[in-house]
Amino acid sequence: MDRRQFLAASSVGVATAMAGCAGSALSSDENQGTTTTDETEYEIAVSADGQVETDPDRATVSVGIEARGDTAEAVRDELATRSEPLREAFDDLGLPDENVEEGRYRVHPDRDREGTGDGFRGSRSFHLTIDDVDRVGEVVDAAIEAGADDVGRVNFTLQEETRDDLRNDALDDALDNADSEAEHVAANREVEITGTKSVTTSDVRIGSVRYAADDVAESADGAAPETSFDADPVTVSASVTVVYEFEP
Numbered sequence: 001m002d003r004r005q006f007l008a009a010s011s012v013g014v015a016t017a018m019a020g021c022a023g024s025a026l027s028s029d030e031n032q033g034t035t036t037t038d039e040t041e042y043e044i045a046v047s048a049d050g051q052v053e054t055d056p057d058r059a060t061v062s063v064g065i066e067a068r069g070d071t072a073e074a075v076r077d078e079l080a081t082r083s084e085p086l087r088e089a090f091d092d093l094g095l096p097d098e099n100v101e102e103g104r105y106r107v108h109p110d111r112d113r114e115g116t117g118d119g120f121r122g123s124r125s126f127h128l129t130i131d132d133v134d135r136v137g138e139v140v141d142a143a144i145e146a147g148a149d150d151v152g153r154v155n156f157t158l159q160e161e162t163r164d165d166l167r168n169d170a171l172d173d174a175l176d177n178a179d180s181e182a183e184h185v186a187a188n189r190e191v192e193i194t195g196t197k198s199v200t201t202s203d204v205r206i207g208s209v210r211y212a213a214d215d216v217a218e219s220a221d222g223a224a225p226e227t228s229f230d231a232d233p234v235t236v237s238a239s240v241t242v243v244y245e246f247e248p
Contacts, residue, residue, distance in 0.1 A: 001003070003059045005173070009164040010167060012177065023087050026085040032246060033055045037060050041074075042191070042210065042245065042246050042248055043197060043243050043244065043245060043246070044182050044183045044185055044193070044243070044244045044246055045183045045238065045242070045243045045244075046185070046233030046241070046242050046244070047178075047179045047237075047240070047241045048175075048178035048181055048239070048240055048241075048242070049174055049177065049237060049238070049239050050169075050170045050171060050172065050173030050175070050176070050177060050178040050237065050239075050240070051170060051173065051235055051236070051237040051238075052166050052169045052170050052173060052235070052236050052237075053132075053233040053235045053236070054134055054158070054162070054166060054234060055231070055233055055234070056132070056156035056157055056158060056208075056209060056231050056234045057131070057133060057158055057159050057162055058129065058131055058156070058157050058158055058159045058162075059129075059130045059133050059136045059154055059156050059157070059231075060127065060128065060130070060140070060157070060231045061127075061128050061130070061136070061140065061151065061152060061153070061154045061155070062103055062125050062127050062128070062150075062151075062152035062153045062232060063086065063106075063125065063128065063140075063148040063149060063150065063152070064123055064124060064125035064126070064148065064149060064150040064151075064152075064153050065082045065083065065123065065124055065147060065149050065152040066122070066150070067082065067084065067121065067122050067123075068119060068120070068122075068150045068182060068232065069119060069120055069121075070109060070118075070119050070120070071120060072107050072120045072122075072239050073118075074120070075107050075120045075121060075122040075186060076107055076122065078122075079107075079116045079122050079124045082147050082188065083124060084239035084240050085146040085147050086126065086146045086147065086148060086175075087100075089143060089145070089146035090126070090128070090145070092142070093135075093138070093139055093142055094127060095129075095130070095139075096235075097127075099128060099131070100127075100128055100129075101124055101126065101127040101129075101132070102126065102127075103124070103125030103126055103127045103129075104123065104124070104125050105123075105124045105125075106114070106122055106123050107120060107121075107125075108121065108122070108170045109121075110215065114205065118122065118147065120150075123150075124151070125152075127141075131159065133156060133229075136156075136227075136229050137152055137226060137227035137228040138226075138227075138228060140154070140227045140228050141143060141226060146231060150153065151178065151200075153211065153212055154211045154212075154229060155207060155208050155210050155212070156210045156211070156229075156231040156232075156234060157208040157209075157234060158205060158234055163204075163206065163236065166236040167236060167238065169236070169238055170236045170238035171201060171204075171238045172206075172238065173238075174177055174201075174238050174239060174240040175240055175242070176201075178240055178241075178242040179242075180240060182230065182242065182244045184216050186244075186246055191246045191247060191248055192246060192247050193244050193245070193246045193247075194245050194246055194247050195244070195245045196243070196244055196245070197243040197244065197245050198242070198243045199240060199241070199242050199243075200206040200240065200242075201238065201239070201240050202239040202240070204236060205236070206234065206235075206236055206239070207230050207234060207235035207236070207237070209231050209233075210232060210236055211231070212227055212236075218219065
């Protein structure tokens with residue numbers, strides 16, 4: 001779970017290749033004379049991407065139950081009754097209370113597209129956060145055994161601390177790519193970079209990995225196998241725009 005690999009950025013580009021900007025004039029009126037100095041700034045602006053990847057260390061999944069009945073009260077009662085085994089399963093799995101959030105709760109008349117029908121139907125869901133990704137299959141199986149009618153997509157992502165670390169790595173990679181691109185442009189134009197004028201960063205993007213809960217193979221004898229997931233690495237990418245100063 002500690003694999004980390006830097007990827008080559010494929011979308012590095014020169015936003016503004018080279019620009020000369022006239023500066024403001026300096027003047028003096030002493031001794032009835034005027035002295036003027038023109039300053040010119042020479043710039044190279046580069047936009048670059050950086051990207052890193054690592055194994056996910058957090059997963060989220062939604063599980064839900066459904067109910068039908070002649071009255072709304074009957075549906076609410078059934079949802080409440082069927083929620084208890086799910087909550088017990090979450091406790092048995094050792095999921096912290098803060099990792100089990102109430103999701104959508106709905107009770108409504110049971111109607112078809114033509115607006116006909118009778119009775120009521122309802123649904124209730126729970127959003128689970130799993131910090132040990134090796135237990136995702138175990139959690140899914142336990143929820144199904146406890147009566148869950150629906151298991152949503154499993155989203156593999158990163159914990160906040162990991163995101164912060166990889167954000168810095170992605171920014172470092174983007175800045176390295178920007179430096180390399182600027183040096184190439186400067187060498188091609190036969191000029192020398194003398195410093196950095198400004199740096200602008202964009203939002204860091206997390207490339208989460210998603211799987212359907214039924215994305216598992218059946219066992220050889222046709223019995224339902226234990227659910228398991230082999231999640232692909234999660235990517236973290238960042239973009240920067242750097243303005244360099246140079247001497248002609």
